[in-house]
Amino acid sequence: MNGNRPQRAQLHGQWRLLGPAVVAWAAAALLIHFPGSGRLLAMGSAGIGSVLCLVWVLVLGRAGAPPTRTVGIALVGCAVLLGLGTRIDGIEGARSDPLLTGAAEAHGNVTMLTRVGGYPKPSSSIGGEDRSWVRAALFSVDGTPLERPSPAMLWLPGPPDDRWHPGARVLVTGSLVRGPPAELAAYEVRVSSLRYVGPASGIGRWTGPAAAALRASLHAVAADTTGAALVPGLAVGDTTLVSDDLDRVMRESSLTHLTAVSGSNCALVITAMTAVAKRLGLGRRVRILCGAAALGGFVIIVGPDASVQRAAIMAVVLLVSSYGGKRRHALPALGLATITLLIADPWQAIQPGFALSVTATVGILLWAAPLEAWLRSRVRLPRLLALPLAVAAVAQFACAPLLLLLQPGLPVGGVLANLLAAPAAPLGTGLGMVALLTLPVSASVGTCVLGIAVLPARWIEAAGAVSSSLPGARWYWPEGWPGAALLAGVYLVFGVAWAASSGWLRGSPPALRDGSGGWAPWRGRLRSTATLRRLVWATAAIGAGVFLAVVVVVPGAVRLGVPDDWAVVACDVGQGDAILLRDPARPSEVMLVDTGDDPELLGACLDLFGVRRIALLVLTHDHMDHVGAMQFALARSDGALVAPPSAEGEGRLALAKRVSRSGVPVAVGRAGVAGGVADSLVWEVLAPESGRQLATANATSLVLAVEVSGVRVLLLGDTGETEQRELVTRYPALTTDIVKVAHHGSRDQAVGFYATVGAQYGLVSSGEGNRYGHPNTALLADLAAAGTVPLRTDELGSIAIRLSPSGPEPWGAGARSAVMQ
Incomplete structure (x- = not known):
């Protein structure tokens, strides 16, 4: 029975610094919102600490007893909060000069x-x-x-x-x-x-320019080398060559940490230097000094910003946990590192990078080694696969609730992507660093090394592309604080089930360990009554039921109600336009007109209506609320049609050139340009006229007449009164069944225009509670007078129109639009 006591004491000791660190984190996150509260925290902590010291001297000290564990932790916490409060007060003074x-x-x-x-x-x-x-x-x-x-x-x-x-x-x-x-x-x-x-x-007079020159030379050579866009990012965190499309793939596959300086980069630098030092026969202390020197040089090259500081310190924490087999030092080191970072800059407390870095490190320290051991012993995976899979899975698991505050869904494909990229990441990083250091000495050798680094960089690109394109790569889960709290609750339920099965609820933590010194709770045997066994299974069933209900049942129920024979969809992308058109008899040939400015909202709409590829992407004009998510759409598009440039766009890169950089075939639209498939979906550009450069992007909007299975759709872009009058003059017989109301329903409309075109339905794409007051009340009155029923995305969510023998039938997604985000 006494065999558990040393481990239990050791386990409790590991939290003595991590506990105060968590308290300091919470205090900093709260107090920086209220100027002047740092001074109050410092005064209060000093007062409480003084009282605790006095109590110990006058009461506990008389008996000659040392301070209790609780008093010791409280004193440490008071000291940390005193330093934190003082630091916040000092920085606030500088901020309010x-x-x-x-x-x-x-x-x-x-x-x-x-x-x-x-x-x-x-x-x-x-x-x-x-x-x-x-x-x-x-x-x-x-x-x-x-x-x-x-x-x-x-x-x-x-x-x-x-x-x-x-x-x-x-x-x-x-x-x-x-x-x-x-x-x-x-x-x-x-x-x-x-x-x-x-x-x-100081020393930065020499190291700063030298580091900048090294980075500039690597950037220049990589820019001239095909496929080397990721190499500077892998080596020193320079992502200036990464395209928007590649950046999106890296984000969707949870690989962005590879091109941001992370603990793995720092660990690679230290490990490489200590390996060289060991090869030279140097002692352990010298090897540690060599590793520290290499880490310092690396930080100088990549820049000492907050993310680099976090990466360096967290790398040191992980190394402390492994050197000499002293894993018991890991959590105290992490606590000390967290306290150091917070006192250095308390404003990091609410930065996502800080939270993700600390949380991932905690998860790796506690669970990576035992999970690796379980994969090797039970699944029979070799260590080469078991270790990266364990680290990736644990990091994703630990950070999942926090990631929901930044983006919707659970990126389970990220585990596969990290597993696939694991062999290439250190190779690409190492070769990139070698090229960085070699280029100033020998340009030809450095260029050759960088050319070799392209191979692992392309491997990583392929890993991201494969994992992000797989069905089910991102599971549905609600975003924001509600989603994070729900997922944390599921974690808690599973944690209670594990605690009950492993003996923790009865005050007897499992003594079993795996071969690496980590905990292996799954190897303990359930020594409990039948009632406790039923409790374990019931608790686990509740957690699994909630998880499956959210991940499987909710998206399934949402999609069941969506019409699969839609012809026109006005996507709810907030204050922007994104219109889908297709012939229901040819569902794979989809036309998308504009993208809105939010890739997540556009992606949710495409997912809701089952759109995987876009045959033709039309960008009506160069404004953010119409083309802001074009990189997301271009990655799924086979061709593009864009508006001509306007005088407003002088000095900017033309829309057609920006599209062509993505590799998608592009054409510039003018009046008379047409396309489509007869008796299916055909389209024609009605405006602007060829040979005219108009003053504004709105005036240059492509106006399209589309016919889908005999139903006419008129898309007006952001045209105004002048353009609408010209349209009626040039096309006096212009009529339509469905009209996309111009400019989100602004007041700049030609009086009587909508009565002239005689549409049955008017699609109004506007954001809920937008600051422009769209749609305008006068516009709504004009639609009513024309007999046109307004269908508003701010009221109905994404709107689908299906074709029936009796005519077009609208359907509103409502809350479904938000569910699929």
Whole structure:
């Protein structure tokens, strides 16, 4: 019976620092929303800690007894909260500097000296302009130094100078906007002009420019090498070459952590250096110092921003858990790392990356080793497959509730993608780093190494493409806090069932361990009464029932009510347009007119109505609410028809060129262009006329007349009164059965136009509660006067129209639109 006591004591000891870390995390996440509360936390923690010390000295100390475990943990917690509160109060003072607040309230341009906090990242607009952003610290305003630096986000008008590196000093001029108290950046600067002042100070004067030059050389060679877009990302987290389409595939397959500097990158650097040191016969302490030095150099190259700091520290935590077989040090090290990160920057507490990093590390520490052992012993998988599968499965399992706050659904395909990518990821990362270091010495050798790195990079691309395209790659689960709470509740139910079966509910934790020193609760035997066994099975059945009901029953029930013979669909994509058309007799040939600006909403609509491929994608004009999700749609499209450029788009990359970059055949629409299949679905562009460049993108909207099995559909884009009058003048006999109301139902409509075309139904694509007041009341009155029934996506959700012998019949998805997101 005493055999369990050492393990139980050891187990409890592992949580002594992790507990205060969780409390500090919760406190920071709450207090940064309320300026001034950090000082109160520091004062309260100091007072409580003093009382606890006094109690121990006066009461417990008299008997010569050491402080109890509870008192010790409480004192540690008070010390952590004291440091956290002091840090929050200090940073808030810098964020509310009178010079900065005054400049922000003046709404004018100011000149500021900044210190760059990382490498600029691209942020291309929908027009294709090269834009970028970078985090920085503000040091002076119009020549007046600040008392303390303040964090800011710089929005740059174009690509930055290649000399930029973390710590570089840059003089910027622009407007200053103060952010909410809980934002990571206290201010946003819309930069209008900038000037590079000089490199970082201290050792950064040499390391900063050198690191920037290394990254620039790798980027330049990768840009000229086919298939090398992922290599800079794998090596140093530089994703500027990754296309929108590839980025979407990586996100859908849960592989983005490979191109963001993560703990695996840091672990690879340390492992490689310590292996070399061991090969040279160096001792253990020297090997650790070599690994630490390599990690420091890697951090200098990739940039010391918050994500890199997290990755480096979490990598150290994982190494602490494995060196010397001392797994009992893992959780205390993680607790200390979390506390360190929070005190360094308390505003990380509400950042998704921080939460995912800590949660994934906890899951890997607790469950990866025993799951690997179970896979090897029960499933008979070799270690080469068992370890990456265990790590990927545990990380996905641990992070799933948090991921629901960022995107809907459970990305189970991500486990397969990570398993497939596991052999290639370290190879691609390692070769990318070798190319990075080799290029300055020998361009030919470095280029050759990078060419070899293309092979694992393409392997990873293929793994993502395969896993994201498989049926069932993402299971339905509601997003947001309700979905996260529901999934956490399912976890809790299964946890109770496991606890009951393994003996924890009776106060007797299992003593069994696997060969790696991890816990192996599934190897314990149930030593309980029949009542407890029934409790275990009933609890597990409840959890499984809830899980299957959400994953299988809800999506199935939603799809059962959807008409499968639809001809026209107005997708509910919020304040935007996305119209599906097809001949029900040829269901695979789908035409999509516009995409809205939200890929998830568009994807939900396509999934709801069973659309897998798009035969023709039509982009009526170059506005975000019509083409914002075009990369998502292009990945499923066989061809595209786009609007001609307008004067409004001068200086931006033409829509046709942006589409052609995706590899999809594209044509520019003009009046008279037509296509389709006779007696099925045919279409014709009615406007704009050829040879005219109109002033605005709205005026350049493609107007299409579509006929589906004898039913006429008129799609007006975002045309206004002028364009509608011209349309009636050029086509005096224009009539239709269904009209897509122009510009989401704005007031810019030609009086009497809808009475002229005589549609039975008018599709109004507008977002619920939109700030424009769409659809306009005067427009709705015009539709009523014309005898046209308005069908509004803000009221009905996605709207399908099926064709029956008696005419078009509308159907509204209602809440189904939200369920499939």
